[in-house]
Amino acid sequence: MSQVPPPRYSIVERDRRLIVTDNWARDKTPPSSPTLPSSSGRDLLPAKSGDSANRIVRAGEDGGTLLRRLALAACAGAEDAEGRPIFTSASWFDTKAKRQFSLGRSGVERLGGTVLAFLMVVGFFFVLAFVIGFEALFIAFLLLVVVGKNIASIGTRWVDRLQKLPID
Template sequence: MRLEAPPSRYRVIERDGRLVVIDRQAGEQQLPLSLASSPLVRVEPPISSRPASPSPKSMIADPPGLLRSVAAAVTGEVRDDDGRLLLDTANWFDSKAPRTIALSPAGERRLGAVVLALAAAALVAIALVVTGNVIGWVIAIGGFALVSNGKPLASSWLDGLADA
């Protein structure tokens, strides 16, 4: 049998740059823990009556920073003076290449999403080809056709990454 200590009566949280002590049993907020005198912020309801935090499902749907991390890995994390990622394009996928595009934060997320989607499609195609499935060959041939004929489409999409 495992014994655990009961939860503490008091809880300390940070709010607006101040440490605040909350009495869990009374549901009331105590004085802020700061050296400067300040008024009470407000009375907190007991923990059991507070609204629930965001669901883990919403965190999975949009993991913080994942898409921007993928974009940073693709660009080699090269940044300009303003801190924007710099994407160097190549002639095999950009009809306006060679050029360097400074990505906006939204452009970083878009680039990361497309890279992840293309990587997933490539892995699925490889797995299907290895298992002898015809659909894998269709995906692979479609991918090659897109790369060889999709340069104008890719160029216009890349133009939007700087302004997104």
């Protein structure tokens, strides 16, 4: 039986970038170091007109990277071919579930802001429980009971508004 030849290309991740090396190249010089972006965070190449997906990926100003990371965490890391997060709803908070749609810049900001606000509320209740005592968690429990009855209708309206936002 013959042996399988070595693969033509090897792919290695370095500094959050993929480096592709042609193993069959006649010239066996080591690969050059990748071109890194400038310290300002912008790409070295000028932006092309109609390059809307890259604006979302490069959202570095005004806290956009934090909101993008939170939105990606809420989307379980799912992205479409153009780098936009894909939001998937669940039946416990959306009566029209299971819906999937891509988020534009405004959708990423809305979803990331919602996740950030939720984390801040949870953190507030934990700090309150630490300062006052575990009796403060009773307030959170009461709020959950009151809001829990309407969580599906509130979530459905929120997802409807999120879906109507422009994709850019």
